Amino acid sequence: MQKRYIIRDKCILLFTLLIFSIGTYSLFGNVRGVNFFDLAAYQHRIKGVVTDSDGTPVQGASVRLKGTSTGTFTNNEGVFYLEATPTDVLILSYIGFKKLEVIVGSSEELSLVLEEDVTDLGAVTVNAGYYSVKERERTGSISSISAADIEEQPVTNVLATMQGRMPGVYITQDSGVPGSGFQIQIRGQNSLRSDGNMPLYIVDGVPFTTQSMESFYTGEAVPGIINPLNNIDPTSIASIEVLKDADATAIYGSRGANGVVLITTKKGVAGKTRFQIGYTYGLGRVANFMDLMDTNTYLEMRREAYANDGIITYPANAYDVNGTWDQNRYTDWQEVLIGGTSDIIDATGSVSGGSEHTQFLVNGNYHKETTVYPGDYAYNKFGLNSSINHSTRDEKFKVHLTAGYTIQNNNLPGLSFMTDIYQLAPNAPALYQEDGTLNWENSSWENPYSVFETSYESKTNSLISNLLLSYEPIDGLEFKTSLGYTNNQFFDQMLRPSTVYDPAYEITSEFSNAYKNQVHFNSWIVEPQVSYKKEFSAFKTQLLVGGTFQKQVSSQLVHSTSGYASNSLLGNMTAASFINIATDDQTKYKYNAIFGRLNTSLFNRYFINITGRRDGSSRFGPGRQFANFGAIGIAWLFSEESWLENLNFLSYGKLRASYGTTGNDQIGDYQYLDTYTISGNSYNGIAVMEPSRLFNPSFSWEENKKLEVAMETGFIKDRLFLTVAYFKNRSSNQLVGIPLPGTTGFSSIQANLNATIENKGWEFTLRSEQFKNEDFSWSTTFNLSVNRNRLVSFPGLETSTYSNSYVIGEPLNISKVYQYEGLDSQTGLYQFKDFNDDDLLTRENDREAIIRFDPDFFGGIQNSIRYKGLSVDFLFQFVKQDRYTGEHSMGMAGRMGNQLNLLQDRWKQPGDIATFQPYSSGANSELRSRYLNYSQSNAVLDDASFIRLKNIAISYQLPRNILHGVTCSIVLKGQNLLTFTDYEGLDPEANFTNSLPPLQALTTGIQLHF
Structure with a gap:
């Protein structure tokens, strides 16, 4: 000094x-x-400390000398050092804050405060896949969430982080079993095929497959518990963007018909090396049980059922009422089978840093989650993600490398026993005998704990990597190449020993079975691109041209074995007497494309974007492999017009519209070929090949035409921001299996069906900033989606095999059922409408009532509250919908098996006003027939609307002087904490009668940054 x-x-x-x-x-x-x-003016070294309005250091902020290329970034303490003269001007910028310009002066140390500007649309850049665009200049429909929203949620699947947060994006959970998947629809259902509606997932520029890797043999009992998206760790994600309209998706051509989900992982920032570690521990449980009968009520139902059937002496197999089982015994099977507590453990750690030209990040994560089922079962996941960015001093050449590797292990029960909850009588026998062995009660029941004798295990290894190279020889001209590689390896097996059966049957180990499934998936993609941008006074233009070359190879081997000398050898193929190869397939998929996009703007308020793409897919025959897709998007930033300058309350206003076409080739490989399959049959000891598919080279791409008009407005300096969008999409040329007469030897042929599906609706997003000062802030985001799906046309529908599944003018997700007319108070029988007045109730003529399962509307309300070091974020999700009632899958009231308490409102005598008909064990043919019709009528539809406190996150950051340079946050997170609904089933989110509902979870933890 x-x-x-x-x-x-x-x-x-x-x-x-x-x-x-x-x-x-x-x-x-x-x-x-x-x-x-x-x-x-003389040059001297200055020190700057950059903080936000709360005094929190802003790390990674850009600091530049105005008019030069000299600059640096703030470190994790918000500090930077720079050589400057007193007359130099510093420019500080960081996303989410207003740009700050300050004269250096003679001081050697500066304290600089950045003002938050979360609605600064000119600074916020949105990832649109092949390019990025400023929010204010965007012409397409793109919804996004940031790492801050994602990290608030104790979940393992990336789709779970999006529930209730994005308009037009409807997500439901398959099961509450750890590691299970989710279903997603972006602006409705476009294809008649359920597997033709998946969006395209892009992770750091690399397409990511969500193709199911399970086998019918190993995943039969617990389908959907293995989901490829679990390979992506939510804590490593920086942002998620969902592309919805034609302008945003057309550049992806045939892959963007159902929307595009862009996932960007975290990157390192320049500055001092930073470390982050975090640990959370929590508990999960089933939030709600069904209101089922106790033993006394249940036995009353059973006795009354036999009386109604005219049966005086109870049958020998009526163990619950004939005295075989203890009639004073009561077991709450919900509590026994799904009433446990799940342990949730998460540990994360990362190191990042680098210089102005080279930055790195390495992030590791571990997740363990047990189940609410009895037994020692767990889902384990370990992931490692890394990224490195490098640029030359002149920033003309850049290298960006990302890689993520994930290992998953799952040993969940091999079978689901959700149905046992209501199929078991409340006075069923004890689970174990005195000696600790399973109790089969003299072969009078199937012990539900026998499922624990079955062993299930799955292992998944996944690698996603991408190398991005770019070179800018002159200002505005950039050459770029993206090189991506994905590798997934999946193995699962189910071992079913003879001990799962009642020992009274004397079933030996020769009847034990083992099923194994192995899947290998490899994919590489190369995408060269060139872009050029130029400004001519008030006119700006940017041209992007590129190509795609992709190849993926997948293989699957499934075999089953049986005939073991001992259960201890189960799974060892060499010890099996019988080995059957159920599947031995390998498929290849090739995809090529060229694409281009022209962006233009005039006076920085008129924008026109034109996109085109030509795709080629190996899934279609010669002459049908290529197709063209394109779109145009326009936007008018009317708030920039001079004649609106006096409207002080209007701070931002934009009208935008788009129209274009995308396609769909999600039909599977080799569907146009006449293929042969090696069957399990043989002729003289030689394997037999059987024809499995008819040749049809004529079928081609599905086509989706998309239209959108939207308005975005900001008021009071964007403290109130409203977006209203209307869309209308039509999908045609449907790729389906068209049924054939049995005389052809084939059930169907793959072809294009001249059917048209329409999705239209409104989307609303309202963001408000109620309070904002140095110590306190409160903001709210509200989104609402009102979507309608309908079948516009289907030539020959009435005479096709689809006539009982679809109706012109109605949604695809419907069911044609009987029209329930109520309960006859004199006879006590269910009544139904006879549509053709022939005094007969038949499936062909009288199932004309329609029940609809698509939601009427859905959305969410999110609040973010900050007070000094305390922050509270919570999201309420809401859905207006109908679902099957809780009793729909529980069978007829009166048979052996528990029922909901509400079924006590049954008819007993003439004149009774009741909801349900008399109990019956099934012996009364009239009551049984009426019940079967009832179960296939609109009477079993229930209002399953709900409002749910989807997640809440409370965080407190300790003052920095306590730990001297270490930022410490204590966090409390909750998921599915409260649900307000009148639904009688386990959970209203989806039809969870036969699967575990989503769990209510509460976790707490600590995060350290230093």
Whole structure:
């Protein structure tokens, strides 16, 4: 420091002599116009500390000298160092904050405060896949969530983080079993095929497959518990963008028909090396049980059922009422089978940092989750993600490498026993005998705990990597190449020993079975691109041209074995007497495309974007492999017009519209070929090949035409921001299996069906900032989606095999059922409408009532509250919908098996006003027939609307002076905490009668940054 002062003093002396000389020369040499203060600026090292309005350091903020390329970034303490002169101007910028310009001056240390500007649309950049666009210049429909929203949720699947947060994106959970998947629809259902409605997932520029890897043999009992999206760790995600309209998706061509989900992982930032570690522990449980009968009520139902059937002496197999089982015994099977507590453990750690030109990040995560089922079962996941960015000093050449590797292990029960909850009588026998062995009660029941004798195990290894190279030889011209590689390896097996059966049957180990499934998936993609942008005064333009070359290879081997000498050898193929290869397949898929996009703007308020793509897919025959797709998007930033300058309350206003086409080739490989399959049959010891598919080279792409009109407005300096969008999509040329007569030897042929499906609706997003000052802020985001799906046309529907599944003018997700007319108070029988008045109730003529399962509307309300170091974020999700009633799958009231308590409102005698008909064990043919019709009528539809506190996150950041440079946050997170609904089933989110509902979870933890 002393040396610095000596140098400074010498400089002052030198400048004094220089000024004196200039002054003398000016007086005697007639020199005019010289400002000697221009020479007084000297370069010195300054230190800056950058914080937000709360005093929290802003790390990664860009600091530049105005008019130069010299600059740096703030470190994790918000500190930067830079050589500058007193007259230099510093420009500080960071996403989410207003840009700050400040003169350096003579001070050697600066304290700088960035003002938050979360609605600064000119600074916020949105990832649109092949390109990025500023929010204010966007012409397409793109919804996004940030890492802050994602990290608030104790979930393992990336789709779970999006529930209730995005308009037009409807997501439901398959099961509450750890590691299970989710269903997603982006602006409705476009294809008649259930497997033709999946969106395209892009992870750091690499397509990610969500193709199911389970086998019928190993996943038969617990379908959907293995989901490929679990390979993506939510804590490693920086942002998720969902592309919805034609302008946003057309650049992906045939892959964007059902929307595109862009997942961007976290990257390193320049500055001092930073470390982050976090640990959370929590508990999960089933939030709601069905209101089932106790033993007394149940036995009353059973006795009354036999009386109604005219049966005086109870049958020998009526163990619950004939005295075989203890009639004073009561077991709450919901509590026994799904009443446990799930442990949830998460641990994360990362290291990041780098210089101005090279940044890195390495992130590791571990997740363990047990189940609410009895027994020692767990889902384990370990992931490692890394990224490195490098640019040359002139920033013309850049390299960006990302890689993620995930290992999953799952040993969940091999079978689901959700149906046992209501199929078991409440006075069923004890589970175990006195010696600890399973109790089969003299072969009078199937012990539900026998499922624990079955062993299930799955293992998944997944690698996603991408290398992005770019070079900018001259300003505005950039060459870029993306090289991606994906590898998934999946193995699961189910071992079913003979001990799962009642020992009274004397079933030996020769009847034990083992099923194994192995899947390998490899994919690579190369996408070269070139872009050029140029400004001509008020006119700006940018051109992007690129290509796609992709190949993926998948293989699957499934075999079953049986005939073991001992159960201890189960699974060892060499010890099996019988080995059957059920599946041995390998498929290849090739995809090529060229694409282009032209962006233009005039006066920075008129925008036109034109997109085109030509796709080629190996899934279609010669002459049908290529198709063209394109779109146009326009936007008018009307708030920038001079004639609106006096509207002080309007801070932002934009009208945008788009129209275009996308396609769909989600039909599976080799569907157009006449293929042969090696069957399990043989002829003279030689394997037999059987024809499995008819040749049809004519079928081609599905086509989806999309239209959208939207308006975005901001008021009071964007503290109130409203977006209203209307869309209308039509999908045609449906790829389906068209049924054939049995005489052809084939059930169907793959072809294009001339059917048209329409999705239209409204989407609303309202964001408000109620309070904002140095200590306190409160903001709210509300989104609402009102979507309608309908079948517009289907030539020949009435005479096709689809006539009982679809109706012109109605949604695809419907069921044609009987029209329930109520309960006859005199007879006590269910009544139904006879549509053709022939006094007969038949499936063909009288199932004309329609029940609809698509939601009427859905959305969410999110609040973010900050007070000094305390932050509270919570989201309420709401859905207006109908679902099957809780008793729909429980069978006829009166048979052996428990029922909901509400079924006590049954008819007993003429004149009774009741909801349900008399109990019956099934022996009364009239009551049984009426019940079967009832179960296939609109009477079993229930209002399953709900409002749910989907998640809440409370975080408190300790003052920094407590841990001296270490940022410490204590967090509390909750998921599915409260549900307000009148639904009688386990859970209203989906039809969970036969699967575990989503769990209510509460976790707490600590996060350290240093």
